[in-house]
Amino acid sequence: MSEQTPTEPLTLAIDTSTDVVVGLAGGEAVVAEHRNADARRHVEDLMPSVITLLGGAGVARTTLDAVVVGMGPGPFTGLRVGIATARVLADTLRIPLRAVCGLDAVAADWVHGANPPDGDFLVVADARRREVYWARYDATGRRQDGPSVSAPTGLPALPLAGPGHRLCPDHRLGTGAPERLDGGALARWGGGLPEVGDEPLYLRRPDAAVPTRRKSVLAARTGHR
């Protein structure tokens, strides 16, 4: 493999909160990015995506300087694939890991883009069950509220960014707002985003019922006859 000798620190970004998203940035510049939109193949697609990304950029694993990972919010099983992968990669390669909120990365992408927001805005993502994950930002991209999960109908009347915008009929996508989390943007801006800690941004408790009284088998038998 031909190896670059980059002067800028190389950051690998991983996010599996929705699609499988990977990106590579050298300091201020996005080097490469890759997205795989099959939401049911996270564990299959993530490592091959990383390998292809680095191979295409001519970057050896040993030259990576940092890993950034999106901690959600996102549907649970897919989300964990990215976090487990990023943790083990950073740990084994002995490089720092930065755990960030994926919505923050979308906000940073818009704020630093060619057509930035002119005031407060929301970043929204699909939370399934007719709800959205969302957070509110000011025009500099600083998070003011959230992340939260709720029905799209009760959201503040602000322009939107992010993959959940189609689920919010009362809102519009902001001009120039990114519709998706971009791997390159996550790699480029992730290092400057707030750390969100070790706990993924699940925002929901596991579905599990504590068993109450047992059902009567005698009653069930007579009832079915």
Added chain:
Amino acid sequence: MSGPLVLGIESSCDETGVGIVRGHELLANEVASSVDLHVRFGGVVPEVASRAHLEALLPTLHRAAERAAAAADVDLTEIDAVSVTAGPGLMGALVVGLAGAKALAWALDKPLYAVNHLAGHVAVDLLEHGPLPQPAVALLVSGGHTSLLRVDDVATSITEVGATIDDAAGEAYDKVARLLGLSYPGGPVIDRAATGDPAAIAFPRGLTLRRDLERHRFDFSFSGLKTAVARWVEQREAAGLDVPVADVAASFQEAVCDVLSAKAIDACRELGSTDLLIGGGVAANSRLRALLAERAEQAGIALRRPRPGLCTDNGAMIAVLGAEVVDRGLAPSSFDVAANSSLPVSTVAL
């Protein structure tokens, strides 16, 4: 040296396990269990287990690496391969270990072997009792599985000869424990409570009638037994009588262990095997061990049982299976290998 140096990762149910072996030599076996988190639900809650796996993955990996470094001066960079459970198991739980294993293998630039959890329960015995005579019969009993296997080669040739057609044996233990107002998991709890008369109540032996044996000679069924226990307890309560927990537990346990051991010995005779291996959490059950020991001796069959810490789910079983697969020269798994919640035992390595 004696065999490949392999690190194995297990996350199919509620134990996060990382084991390190050199061939048949155990160097590290670290397990983090989320069982306490499931107690109030009376069974494993997949999402709770999956969250716990993610939390436990790195700490467990670190503990195993430290143990292998202390015990055998082994550094992770020296391993020959990473092996990992690809299935069967809970999908959300499996993918955490599989993602971690892929990342570890790639970061260390080592081959990845995605393997079968059930085969791991068989392979783990190699760590304690050495090579397995062929063919051997294996009885795997836990909260998640009840299978009778013919093992011609643990890395390449395992055939399922029987399995449960409804509940796993351990599941029946959990449900009956709840019925009796006992705690979770039911296996050890009922084992302790079963101090009464095992012949007090004649509970049914699933799939042992002559007409069932034609089609299901080596299969199991515990659903009818569970219902029979429930009905017996309810009738007793309806009559205003106390429930004799010790007798019910002993009689239920006897029904389970009678069928398990009878069919396992029958399979050994039928397949011409002189060795019966038992594995899975329920293999630690005292009555099952006693009954199997008695019947195996009568039949001239050698009983092999790994120690309890290796019978329950762990990483060492996946590591030693990985070492066997490496030893047979099988090709490594591709990095796009998927988890398979219902992986058949005939597929030992993917």
